[in-house]
Amino acid sequence: MFVLVVGGGKVGYYLTKELIESGHEVVLMEKDRERAAAIIEELGSVVVPHDGCEGKYLGEAGSNRADIVAAVTGDDEDNLVICQMAKHHFDVPKTIARVNNPKNEHLFRHLGVDEIISPTRMALGSIEQDIPVHELLHLAALDNELEIIEAQLQFDSPAVGRTPGDLVIPEACSLFAVVRDGVATALRSDTVLKEGDKVIAIGKADCERLLHEQLIGTTSGASRD
Amino acid sequence: MRYVIVGCGRVGAALAEALDNDGHDVTILDTSTRAFDRLSGEFKGQAIRGDGTDEDVLLKAGADGADVLLALTEGDNRNVMAAQVAMEKLNVQKTVAKINDPVRAAAYAELGLATVCRTTMLTDAILGYLAGRPTGMPSVIAPVPHVHADEAGAEGHATPAGSPAAPQGRS
Numbered sequence: 001m002f003v004l005v006v007g008g009g010k011v012g013y014y015l016t017k018e019l020i021e022s023g024h025e026v027v028l029m030e031k032d033r034e035r036a037a038a039i040i041e042e043l044g045s046v047v048v049p050h051d052g053c054e055g056k057y058l059g060e061a062g063s064n065r066a067d068i069v070a071a072v073t074g075d076d077e078d079n080l081v082i083c084q085m086a087k088h089h090f091d092v093p094k095t096i097a098r099v100n101n102p103k104n105e106h107l108f109r110h111l112g113v114d115e116i117i118s119p120t121r122m123a124l125g126s127i128e129q130d131i132p133v134h135e136l137l138h139l140a141a142l143d144n145e146l147e148i149i150e151a152q153l154q155f156d157s158p159a160v161g162r163t164p165g166d167l168v169i170p171e172a173c174s175l176f177a178v179v180r181d182g183v184a185t186a187l188r189s190d191t192v193l194k195e196g197d198k199v200i201a202i203g204k205a206d207c208e209r210l211l212h213e214q215l216i217g218t219t220s221g222a223s224r225d
Numbered sequence: 226m227r228y229v230i231v232g233c234g235r236v237g238a239a240l241a242e243a244l245d246n247d248g249h250d251v252t253i254l255d256t257s258t259r260a261f262d263r264l265s266g267e268f269k270g271q272a273i274r275g276d277g278t279d280e281d282v283l284l285k286a287g288a289d290g291a292d293v294l295l296a297l298t299e300g301d302n303r304n305v306m307a308a309q310v311a312m313e314k315l316n317v318q319k320t321v322a323k324i325n326d327p328v329r330a331a332a333y334a335e336l337g338l339a340t341v342c343r344t345t346m347l348t349d350a351i352l353g354y355l356a357g358r359p360t361g362m363p364s365v366i367a368p369v370p371h372v373h374a375d376e377a378g379a380e381g382h383a384t385p386a387g388s389p390a391a392p393q394g395r396s
Binding site: 056059080081089107111 | 278279280281300301302303305306309310313314326327328329332333335336
């Protein structure tokens with residue numbers, strides 16, 4: 001497997017190192033010459049000391065025969081362009097982008113980036129799981145803008161005491177499981193929901209507002225501050 | 226028409242003023258408020274500090290459903306991204322992105338993004354000027370007093386003043 005990594009920060013450096021150790025062919029592009037020289041000292045001549053956003057250098061680094069291009073610089077716009085150039089100009093089969101602003105995830109997918117790594121989203125997910133907040137919790141983002149979402153029902157949730165059949169659920173969305181006292185069960189249309197239930201739903205991101213209304217409630221008293 | 230301009234450099238500021246003078250509704254964005262010093266006191270549009278690649282910032286600037294977004298910062302990639310956010314997420318009808326890397330400019334033009342490439346424009350204009358060819362762009366204005374008398378009959382040495390400034394060959 002030939003992997004072209006763009007961006008020699010911490011992520012790019014360790015990614016390159018791990019890939020070399022597992023026997024892959026790797027080229028790392030880093031535009032900062034000093035940083036590039038430092039990595040060459042440690043990892044050998046796998047580094048191209050040029051800007052991977054520049055079409056000319058991306059070509060020279062061998063992107064037209066790369067199996068994977070991983071854009072892991074600190075800037076979302078650079079990672080987007082690297083992946084789009086790799087995909088559309090150099091016909092790279094698989095592109096991976098690091099995304100810092102979680103809002104950019106859908107855009108990147110929509111624009112043809114194959115895989116998204118979102119450190120912000122991952123940290124956010126871990127934090128949300130530890131703090132009880134009256135919000136929908138994003139468990140996972142899937143392809144086609146689908147997301148798996150969890151809602152923990154508080155005493156003031158409009159869904160408490162009702163069944164999924166009573167709720168107005170957006171069309172492109174389905175409630176499929178409930179976690180009660182640590183036990184997960186499939187959600188039936190006649191299951192009566194209780195305070196403390198965690199309802200798991202799958203749907204498009206644009207269903208969120210309605211889901212929030214139905215499961216969390218719309219009262220401002222439930223804000224997190 | 227409603228215009229959003231990302232990047233208040235020389236080009237962004239000049240376009241903002243020209244469009245404002247023509248009576249359009251103009252909002253210009255830049256990450257530095259000092260950049261807005263380039264705008265004259267007569268500019269009646271809005272100047273907002275913020276990152277034009279951020280969807281939330283563009284929404285605040287009223288880019289949702291704007292007629293035109295011009296991405297003119299100094300960063301090629303920022304321009305590409307701002308234009309794509311505008312087209313894909315905010316239903317902006319028309320966008321132009323300044324991309325100074327010719328390879329990237331050509332690649333994105335193929336992907337359906339209108340691009341202006343300063344590198345290509347200036348190279349064409351200067352080579353054209355040196356070869357005495359018309360370039361179709363008023364980028365280089367021939368110094369009129371120095372036109373050689375024996376060339377006066379030859380066509381196209383002096384660039385016509387009213388030639389179109391629009392980038393050519395974009396679909």
